[in-house]
Amino acid sequence: MSVPILDVVDLHAAYGRIEVLRGVDLSVPKGAVMALLGPNGAGKSTLVKVISGQKEATSGDIHLAGVHVRNAKSDDLARVGLCTVPEGRSVFPNLTVEENLRLMSYAGVPTAAILETAYSYFPRLHERRNQLAGTMSGGEQQMLAMSRALASDPALLLLDELSMGLAPLIVEELYDTVARIAESGVSILCIEQFARTALRVSDYAAVMSGGRIVATGEPGEILDTMADVILGGAA
Amino acid sequence: MSSLFAFTLLGLFTGAAYAIMASGLVLTYTTTRVFNIAHGAFGMVLAFTFWDFTQRQGLPTVVSLILVLGVVAPAIGWFIQRFVTRGLGEGPVSVALVVTVGLLVGLIGLAQQIWKPQPRVLLPFYPETGWQLGDTYITAHQVITIVCSIIVALGLYLLLNRTRIGTAMRASVDNPDLLKLFGGRPDTVAALAWAIGMSLAALGGILLTPVVGLDYFSLTLLVINAYAAAMLGRLKSLPLTFAGAMGLGVLESWAVAYLPTDGFWSTIRPVIPALFLFAIVVIMPQAQLRIGQVKGIIAAPVPSMTRAAGSGGVLLAFAFVLISLVSRSDVLLIGVAATYAMVMLSLVLLTGYGGHVSLAQFTFAGVGALAYAKLDEPNLFGLAMAGLIAAGVGALVALPVLRLTGLYLALSTLAFAVLMDKMIFQAEYAFKFNGVLATERLSILGVRIGSDRSYVWFMVLSFVLMGLFLLWLRRGALGRLLIAMRDSPSGCGTLGLDLRWFRVGLFSLSAGMAGLAGGLFAGLRGTVGAADFLYFQSLLVLLLAVVFGVTSVTGAMLGGTALMLLPVWQSSAPSLAGLLFAVLGFGAVLLGRDPNGIANHLFKLGRLGTGRLLPQWEQQFRLRLDGLLKPGRPAPAHSIDRVDEAVTEPMTGPMNQGVS
C-alpha cells in the first residue's frame, strides 16, 4: 500500500481547558474521497483547523504525503498543496470575483490558468467577474470558493461544511463539482452535515463524536448509523 | 468672486498634502487594525531627517527625497510593524492606543534630542518659481503638492486594484486568516502597508513643513487633520479620505480669508480640524453591539477597605513627616505630584477599570482649575463646582462619541484637548492668551488652609480619600458592572444595561475627578494659566499612568510622582531633556501591553517577600536573636502582619528618593 496522503495519529487539541480533540486517528488514502460526518460539537471543524494549520495541536502527529506537518503555518501548507475551504463563505466579500480568483495564484498556479479553469467550469462567474463577491448569492459564492479547489490542483482538499445554509439543489451541484475534482485524482476530506449527499461522492466515511473517530467504513454501512446519530433515533 | 476662487485653490493645495498624509493613515489602519496616533510624529521626524540631509549634510534635494521616502521611511515602517505593532490589532483598542501614544511621545523626545531646539527653515521646493493665474499667485511648491497627491492617489489605486500584493492588502482587511489559507502572507502585506504608510507620512510632512513650520508639535498634530479627513471615509474609504482632506483644506483657507482677524473668531483657525472632526463624528451612525467571546483579564489585586485605609493612613503620616522636613519648593512639588496622582486616579477609573482611553484627562483638570479660578469661591462649594463643571464638560465630549467604539472616543478626546488648549483656554473669558488667573487657597468651613505645608498635606489627604472612594466603587456594584461591561458588552445589554448612558456617566465621573484635582491644583499655585494645561501633558499623564499601573491606586501614586519628577530631571540635565521623553515614550511602547504596570510587579514582589523571604529572614533573625536575648518574644510575627499590607511599602519608596 502506498503512503496515505493524510495520516493523523492520536491528535489532541483544546480550547483553554476544554479538550475538543481527544485522540483522533484518521487516514485518507491517496486519491480517495473521505467523508467525515458527525453531530454538532463533535470536533470536526476543530480537526480541519488543526490540519490546515489554523490552530495548534496539543499533542499527536499529522503527516501530509508522508511529511510531518504538525503546527506548520497555514500559509506554508497552502503553498505546498493543501487546499482548505473553511466553514462559512470562504471568499473575500469586498473583492470582485476576478480579484478573488487572482489571489488564488498564491498556491502556485498562474493567474491565467486559474481564470480559464474557473470560467470554463462556472460560466456564471465570468458573467459576474466584476461584481463584489459578497453581493452574490450563497451558491455562487461557494462556486467561487470551489474554483480554488478546481484550479489549484491540490495534493489534498479539505472541505468544511460546504452545504451550510444552501438549498439542496445547489448542494447537489456543488457535490457534482467535488466528484469531478475527485475524478482528476485529487484526494479529498470533506466534512458534512448532509450525510447522504456527501456519502454519494465518497469512497470512505468516518463518523466523529466526542472528539474521537467512532466509526469508519464504506459509505453504505455508515449511512445506516447516521440517522440515529443526528436525529437522535427519532427518524 | 475671484478671491473666493483664489482661496479655494489655496485650500486645495493644503488639502492635497493632508490627503497624502491621511491616505497613509488609512492604509496602515485598515490592513492592521492599529490606528497610528504617531502618524504625524513620524512625519515630523522624517521631515527633520529631510532637513538634516539637505541642510546639514548638504545632499541634493532629489537625493535626500529619494533617501527619505524610499529608504528611511519604509525601513522604519517595516521595523515598527515587525517589532512594535504586530499582533496589536487583535488585542484591546486601549493597548494599541497606549503603544502608539508612547511612540508619539518617544518620537518627540527623540527629535528634541537629535535636533536641539533652534530656528530651522525648510524652504519650499523651487521657492523662486511661481505663476500668476488671474489675480492668484501659484507657487511651484503648491503645484508639486497637488501633483504629488495625484500621483499618490493613482499609485494607491493601481497598487490596490491592479497588483496581487495590493489585492492581498484589501483581502487581509476582509479576512487575514482566509488569506493564509490562500497561501498569502498577511504579515508581509502588513509590513508593506506600514512601509508605504510611513513614506506617505514623510511626504505629507515634508510638503507641509513650509506651511506649518519645522516644529516638533505642529507637525505631530497633523495626525488630527489626517484623522478628521479619514473619518469622512470612516477610516476605510480612500476616495472619501481624499475628499475629506480637500474639504478640510478649503475650510481652513476660507477661515483665514473670511473670518475676522481678531477676537474670538481668530482663534478658530487652528482648531478647524478638531471642529470638522466633531461634526463628522456627530453624524456617524450608531455602532452595533458585537457578539463574541471575550476572555477575562487578570487585574491588579483590590485590597480590602481596612487594608486600603491603613495604607492611606501610613501614606498620610509619611507625607506629614516628609512635608515638614523638605524645603518650600519641594513641598510645592509634592503638591504637584498629588495633582498628577489624582488625575491618574481618574484614569484608573476610566481606563483601568472601564477600558476606555482618554487623551484629554489633564485638560479636564484644566477645566476644573478654570472653573475654580473663575468662580472665585475658594471653599468646598467652589471645589465641588470645579468637579461638577468638569464632569459636565466630560459628558458633553463623550455623548456624541460613545455611540461609536473606544478608538473614536480616544481620538476625539485628543481633538478636544487640542481644541481647549488652542482656543478655549486662551480665550478672553478664560485664562487669556499668555495670561494667568489668580486663585485663592481653599477654606473649609471658614478655616483657610493658608500655609504651603498644610495645603499640600490636604492635597495628599484628598488623594487618599479619592483613592479610597475609587476602591469603594470598585468593590461595589459599580466595579462589578465595569468589569462585566469590559468582559461582555452584549451580555450587559441583554441584561438591561443602557451601555451608552452608563459609559457617559463613567466618562463624566472620571472627568469630574480630574476637575477636582485641577481645582486643588489652582489653589496650590495661586496663579494658573493656559500654559499649565497643554494637551501634551494629557498624553504624558496617560503614559505614566499605564507604565506604573493604571489598574491600581498605587500605580497612580507612583505615576504622579514620576510625572512630577520628569521636568525636575529635565531641568537638571537640559541636554538630556529630549532623551527622557524618548525613554518614557519607548518605555511605554514596551510596557503598554500590560496595563497593570510596574505597581503590579511590586505587589507580586511584596507577596513573594511576605510569602517566602520574610519568613526565612524572620527565622534566621530569631535564631540569631535567640543567642542574644531571651526566647519567646512575639514581636517579629507582628511586624510581618504590618508588612503584609503590601501596598504601603512600594508606595513610599520612590517618593522618598525623589524629593530628598
Add this chain to the structure above:
Amino acid sequence: MGALLEVDDVVVKFGGVTAVNRANFTAERGQITGLIGPNGAGKTTCFNVITGLQRPTSGRVRYRDRDVSRWPVHKRAKHGIGRTFQRLEAFGSLSVRDNVRVAHDIHGGPLAWVRPSGRTSLEIDVLLDRVGIAEYADERADSVPTGTARLLELARALACNPQLLLLDEPSSGLDETETDAFGELLKDLAAEGAAILMVEHDMDLVMAVCDDIHVLDFGQIIASGTPAAVRTDPAVQRAYLGYAETDHEGDHTSEMGAVS
C-alpha cells in the same frame, strides 16, 4: 390577546446572503418552543433580531402586543426578554456568583446598589442552586466548564425575572444526567408562566420538553408543530439528511433559478 412573542415576516440580509428569509413564528406563555434546523439555518440570527442585537432588513418583532422592532437592546431586556448565547458571553473575570449579582445590579437599577447585600446574596444562592451550579459559585467564570458557563448564563438571565427566555444551545457541554435535570428545570420554568424559546441540537431533549417546534432551514420556517408531527415531516428529514431525489419546495426556486 396574541402570543407573547410574534416574529412577523422577518428578513435579514448580510450583503447578498439572506440569513433569515420571511420567518414567522410565535412563542406562548407557559410553553417551551423549540427552534431547530441545520447549521447556518439562521437560528442565532433570529435570536439576535428578537433581542435587538441585529436590526432586521424588513419585518417586525411583536412582544406583548407591541411592536418592539425599533427598541434598543437594553429596553427589551428591561421589559422581560432574557437570553443566553451560543458563543458564551459570561463575564469571564468575575466569579460565578458575581455574574448573577451583576444581573441583579442591572435589573434593580441604581437604587439596588445601595440595598443591603444580604438578601440579594440569599436570592443568588437559591438561583445558583436551582440551575445546579452552586458548587462553582466562587470560581471565575472563565475557568468553569462550558456546560456550567451555559447554566450560569441561564441563571444570570433568570435573575432578571424574564417573561420570555431565549436559550441558544443551552445543553451543549452537559452530560446526560445534567441534561435530564436541565429538561426538568425548563418544564418548571414554563409551568411558572415563562415563555421559553430554545435553539437546540440535542433532539432527545427537544422532543422531550418542547410543546411546539419550528424548523428553520435556509432562513425559512419549513415546518411547525408538535414534536411528533415534526419528527415525521419529510421536509425536516430532507433538511437534516439532505435527501436529493425528492421534488423541491416552491420557496427554493428563486435561489435555484439564480444558479441553474
